[in-house]
Amino acid sequence: MPCLxxxxxxxxxxxxxxxxxxxVVRKxxxxxxxxxxxxxxxxxxxxxxxxxxKPVPNLSIDDMDKNGFMNTIEGLDCSLGLDLILHTPGGSITAAESLVYYLRAKFGKDIRVIVPQMAMSAGTMIACSAKEIIMGHQSCIGPFDPFVKGVSAFAVFEEFKRATEEIQTHPHTLPLWQVMxxxxxxxxxxxxxxxxELATSIVPKWLSSSMLSDQEPADQDANIKSIMENLNNPGQTKEHSRHIHADKAISLxxxxxxxxxxxxxxxxxxxxHHAYMATFLNTNTAKIIESHHDRSLILKYA
Incomplete structure (x- = not known):
């Protein structure tokens, strides 16, 4: 196997x-x-x-990505299914939701997500929509607890809860909490x-309709509960950038x-994967959405 x-x-x-x-090499x-x-x-x-x-644009999952997928899917025989090679830090939940809807509309449920290295946050959500995730020992997914304007939504709730409790028991802390x-x-x-609510609602639906659709209802419910409690729960994962490797993902x-x-x-x-890494190392490329039939959207930065 060639290395980098x-x-x-x-x-x-x-x-x-x-x-x-x-x-040439990548294609x-x-x-x-x-x-x-x-x-x-x-x-x-x-x-x-x-x-x-570095302040580089176009690194995350966003609504512009739909154009890249539309471009790459044009001309494909969608009855052959899709292998989606995914390497992303994550991004917009609503953009990810729309991409999953579009890909399923084109390929049905015959979608495999292959994670050569990292598919984090909203990338993990997309992976959960597939019929299976292919990972190696070096691969990882991550928690998908949502961030809003760069802040953990769960952390905001915890802060408001703590503020309420402290103000009730120690009223003199009110001015401090008002500032915060x-x-x-x-x-x-x-x-x-x-x-x-969005993250909590869409991932179970994706899991039950594809990856876990063949399971008995009780097993399906138990697995969905395990996945959500471990991947949409910062109290469990501790850190949004936590790396969840294949053995842990299987156990969930x-x-x-x-x-x-x-x-x-x-x-x-x-x-x-190494060909893509070489592309990023040798060029000012931020994102590539590319298919095997030579269609691509390549976004660069200055």
């Missing part, structure tokens, strides 16, 4: 004759994966890891409540297939 250095060397060797070698890797699986392949990749800490609560805009608590009740169970698939997926 091997892919970089392959690109450097091609650069002598082809200035767009990163694109060849996508095509090889498609030829092996005989399924449609769409890659959704964010370059957030290579620009961490004023940092939130009007109706912010209501926004947070609606975000929590998610249908995870280990990448290592098919060595050829693992080699093809990770070679493709």
């Amino acid at each position: 250095n091997d892919i970089l060397n392959e690109i450097n060797a091609l650069n002598v004759t082809q200035p767009n070698a990163v694109d 060849a890797k996508i095509k090889k994966l498609n030829e092996y699986t005989e399924r449609n392949v769409i890659c959704y990749y964010s370059g957030w890891l290579s620009v961490e800490g 609560i004023q940092k939130y805009p009007p109706a912010f608590l209501e926004e947070c409540e609606k975000a929590i 009740g998610l249908n995870v297939v280990m990448m290592e169970s098919d060595q050829n698939l693992q080699d093809l997926v990770l070679s493709l």
Whole structure:
């Protein structure tokens, strides 16, 4: 299996004759994966890891992504199903919800999500909508407790709850809490409540209608409860960026297939992943949405 250095060397060797070698190598890797699986392949990749800490736009899941998926799906035989290669820090819950609706409208429930490295937050929600998640030992998903304007919705609720309790027992703390609560805009608590309700409502529906649809009702309910209590609960996960690896994801009740169970698939997926990482390392690319039939939306930054 080629490692990142091997892919970089392959690109450097091609650069002598082809200035767009990163694109040539990456597209060849996508095509090889498609030829092996005989399924449609769409890659959704964010370059957030290579620009961490910099103010780069277009790194997160947003409504612009729909245009990328519409572009890549044009011309595909949707009856062949979809393998969605997902590498993202997350983003908008409503954008993720709309993407899942669109992908299901095109491919039905024959969607596999492959996580070569990281599919966090709203990316994990998208993964939960698939019939199965393919992960390797290096892969991780993450909690999807919602954030509103960059703030944990659950944390806001906890802060308001604590303020109420302390003011009741220690009235002299009222001026301090007034200052602290004023940092939130009007109706912010209501926004947070609606975000929590949305995340809590859509993921169970996706799980029950696809990934867990073949389970007995009692088993399905137990698994959904386990998944929600562990992935939509900062009291359990402690940190929104917590990495949930394959063994933990399986124990929660998610249908995870280990990448290592098919060595050829693992080699093809990770070679493709390294090709994307090489693209982000060598170019000013923020996001790529790309299919095996040479359609792509590539967003760059200055």
